[in-house]
Amino acid sequence: MTLASVGRAIQDLRVFTAVRESAYVYPIVLSTHVACIAVFGGLIFLTNLRLLEWCLNDVPVPEMIERFRPWKQLGFVVMAGCGGLLAASKAAEYFVNPFFQIKMTLLGAIAVHGAYFRRSVYRPAGAAIPRGSAIAAAVSSLALWAAVVSMGRWIAYYDAP
Amino acid sequence: MYDPSANFLNVHEWAYGVTEVGHIVSMAVAIGLIAVVDLRLLNQGVVHTTAARLLRATAIATLIGFVVAITTGFMIFSTDPERYFAHPTMRLKLVLLLVALGFNYTIHGRVALGSRSPAVCRSVAVVSLSLWIAVVFSGIFYAFT
Numbered sequence: 545m546t547l548a549s550v551g552r553a554i555q556d557l558r559v560f561t562a563v564r565e566s567a568y569v570y571p572i573v574l575s576t577h578v579a580c581i582a583v584f585g586g587l588i589f590l591t592n593l594r595l596l597e598w599c600l601n602d603v604p605v606p607e608m609i610e611r612f613r614p615w616k617q618l619g620f621v622v623m624a625g626c627g628g629l630l631a632a633s634k635a636a637e638y639f640v641n642p643f644f645q646i647k648m649t650l651l652g653a654i655a656v657h658g659a660y661f662r663r664s665v666y667r668p669a670g671a672a673i674p675r676g677s678a679i680a681a682a683v684s685s686l687a688l689w690a691a692v693v694s695m696g697r698w699i700a701y702y703d704a705p
Numbered sequence: 706m707y708d709p710s711a712n713f714l715n716v717h718e719w720a721y722g723v724t725e726v727g728h729i730v731s732m733a734v735a736i737g738l739i740a741v742v743d744l745r746l747l748n749q750g751v752v753h754t755t756a757a758r759l760l761r762a763t764a765i766a767t768l769i770g771f772v773v774a775i776t777t778g779f780m781i782f783s784t785d786p787e788r789y790f791a792h793p794t795m796r797l798k799l800v801l802l803l804v805a806l807g808f809n810y811t812i813h814g815r816v817a818l819g820s821r822s823p824a825v826c827r828s829v830a831v832v833s834l835s836l837w838i839a840v841v842f843s844g845i846f847y848a849f850t
Binding site for chain 1: 722726734736739759762838845846848
């Protein structure tokens with residue numbers, strides 16, 4: 545059983561076939577995916593600017609993180625839901641696409657990033673956040689998310705051999 | 706006479722991809738930061754600070770995002786200007802973009818900086834978010850219509 549055959553089995557499910565073949569559903573799901581990147585990406589971007597102390601330095605970091613969290617979660621659920629629908633409807637191509645594989649690996653790295661900095665940076669109000677940890681968390685978050693968006697675009701440029 | 710086949714982005718496929726990624730990332734920065742202000746106008750997000758303060762804190766980064774997004778947008782446009790300009794969905798996108806930019810730098814800015822009633826703030830936030838989401842949708846739909 546290869547990745548391509550698993551992908552084929554998934555994309556042949558009725559719902560994913562319908563998404564792929566629909567003239568409107570596919571672009572609507574893709575547009576929603578990209579619109580979420582735009583609308584909710586700002587929350588991640590601003591949090592990182594704040595961690596770097598480039599703006600809003602009088603707003604406590606834990607306050608910003610707590611206030612943005614439910615909106616980030618909502619954005620992520622819609623974005624990942626749409627992304628999953630797009631990937632599943634073309635799973636046979638996507639699963640063997642190296643850019644898709646890199647994108648999924650990067651998303652895994654983002655989960656590790658969140659867990660790694662949970663205690664030092666992304667925590668409720670308390671002792672001051674170590675400056676070094678804040679900078680490391682912000683720079684790596686910006687790099688990881690920019691890489692995820694880039695790989696997302698690059699998926700479409702890959703021609704299977 | 707302008708010959709698109711000699712355009713750098715048409716000659717080098719990687720350059721076209723890099724330009725598109727730059728377009729998407731800068732668009733996300735600009736729209737995302739406006740959305741943070743909109744969220745505040747809806748009385749959500751960082752309510753610890755005012756919408757005016759948020760707008761001032763993000764204005765430069767938003768502007769840089771717009772400049773890069775529009776520059777890369779024109780670069781992509783230049784790869785096939787006749788097709789882009791003749792396409793109804795692209796025309797719709799350009800009109801929506803002009804309306805959204807105009808709204809952002811007039812009414813949206815004024816309401817965020819002033820002290821208006823919650824109803825006015827909410828309406829402006831909803832219009833702003835709707836306009837930017839419509840710009841993104843028309844950009845994607847262009848490729849499918």
